[in-house]
Amino acid sequence: MTQTLTIRRPDDWHLHLRDGAVLAAVLPETARHFARAIVMPNLVPPVVTGADAAAYRDRILAALPAGMDFTPLMTLYLTEATDPADVAAAHAGGLIAAVKLYPAGATTNSASGVRDFDKVRGVLEKMAEIGLPLCVHGEVTDPAVDIFDREAVFIDRVLEPLRRATPGLRVVMEHITTSQGVDYVLANDRDLGATITTHHLIINRNHILVGGIRPHYYCLPVAKRESHRLALVQAATGGDARFFLGTDSAPHVDALKEHACGCAGIFSASNTLSCLAEVFEAAGALDRLEGFASLNGPAFYGVPANESRITLEKGDPVAYPAKIETGAGPVTLFDPGFALHWRVIP
Numbered sequence: 310m311t312q313t314l315t316i317r318r319p320d321d322w323h324l325h326l327r328d329g330a331v332l333a334a335v336l337p338e339t340a341r342h343f344a345r346a347i348v349m350p351n352l353v354p355p356v357v358t359g360a361d362a363a364a365y366r367d368r369i370l371a372a373l374p375a376g377m378d379f380t381p382l383m384t385l386y387l388t389e390a391t392d393p394a395d396v397a398a399a400h401a402g403g404l405i406a407a408v409k410l411y412p413a414g415a416t417t418n419s420a421s422g423v424r425d426f427d428k429v430r431g432v433l434e435k436m437a438e439i440g441l442p443l444c445v446h447g448e449v450t451d452p453a454v455d456i457f458d459r460e461a462v463f464i465d466r467v468l469e470p471l472r473r474a475t476p477g478l479r480v481v482m483e484h485i486t487t488s489q490g491v492d493y494v495l496a497n498d499r500d501l502g503a504t505i506t507t508h509h510l511i512i513n514r515n516h517i518l519v520g521g522i523r524p525h526y527y528c529l530p531v532a533k534r535e536s537h538r539l540a541l542v543q544a545a546t547g548g549d550a551r552f553f554l555g556t557d558s559a560p561h562v563d564a565l566k567e568h569a570c571g572c573a574g575i576f577s578a579s580n581t582l583s584c585l586a587e588v589f590e591a592a593g594a595l596d597r598l599e600g601f602a603s604l605n606g607p608a609f610y611g612v613p614a615n616e617s618r619i620t621l622e623k624g625d626p627v628a629y630p631a632k633i634e635t636g637a638g639p640v641t642l643f644d645p646g647f648a649l650h651w652r653v654i655p
């Protein structure tokens with residue numbers, strides 16, 4: 310008998326959709342399986358104001374193929390000049406679901422991010438007051454800190470002081486990659502959640518660096534050693550509702566990945582659910598995939614879980630294309646390095 314798994318339609322709580330030709334090509338890859346996604350604001354220039362978010366949302370909806378049902382949940386990019394009143398108005402109007410904090414220089418297109426946290430105090434206090442979550446890219450940018458330590462140092466140096474200074478602020482630690490990130494979430498039972506990506510459940514730093522440098526496995530935060538990957542798998546599959554899926558699917562065209570200074574970002578929208586089913590099955594936790602992908606995120610964000618369902622079916626390995634074409638050039642799809650037996654029934 311064929312093995313199937315039916316779950317509520319999932320959401321992606323951390324997604325890069327880009328703009329223009331890349332948006333048009335990658336959006337259906339997410340909308341095919343996901344009902345909603347938190348859309349990252351790190352365009353060039355970034356999505357900073359409510360007006361920027363409204364215009365970007367309109368471009369996303371215009372790029373959505375007819376017949377596909379998908380709701381983009383918009384975010385604002387926090388800058389030192391962000392106006393608390395603009396944020397509050399965008400939230401009150403139902404336009405935005407979160408604000409994104411990038412430490413300046415931490416990752417792709419983060420030059421407009423925050424350097425001096427005192428300058429964003431007013432915005433953070435307003436967000437705590439109105440219950441608007443802050444999504445945090447949790448890495449320090451201090452050149453003296455080793456890239457593999459930047460998440461752990463961020464927790465002590467930035468995140469803990471920031472949360473202490475702003476009681477009631479709801480924070481999502483985005484794309485955690487370390488056991489320290491897992492432990493910090495577990496030690497704090499209020500107002501804190503974390504997203505985990507598909508690829509960080511599958512690759513460690515050896516995948517990037519052993520036997521040649523693999524630019525399509527390079528992302529930020531960079532994958533850490535195997536013990537950290539195992540901690541992430543335990544967190545994702547363990548049933549704790551504070552951990553939920555944010556794929557961080559982050560397309561860059563191959564010409565910018567296969568480069569002397571390649572961009573950070575892994576594109577995983579198309580095969581994420583097949584990958585996750587393998588990870589959860591291997592952990593003996595297929596029954597917890599729905600919590601991770603479809604229930605815990607809505608609970609944290611205070612929105613209902615989706616009513617519709619999707620069904621995954623196990624069978625012969627599914628063939629995904631190695632790349633998807635975009636009007637700007639090909640984008641390579643994440644290769645988990647093992648066969649994928651689970652497919653979403655269309």
Ligand code: NCD
Nearest residue numbers: 325416417528529559573574
């Ligand atoms: C993201 C991107 O390409 O925009 N890159 C990445 O490696 N994850 C930015 C981010 O989320 O850090």
Ligand code: ZN
Nearest residue numbers: 325349557559
């Ligand atoms: Zn991201």
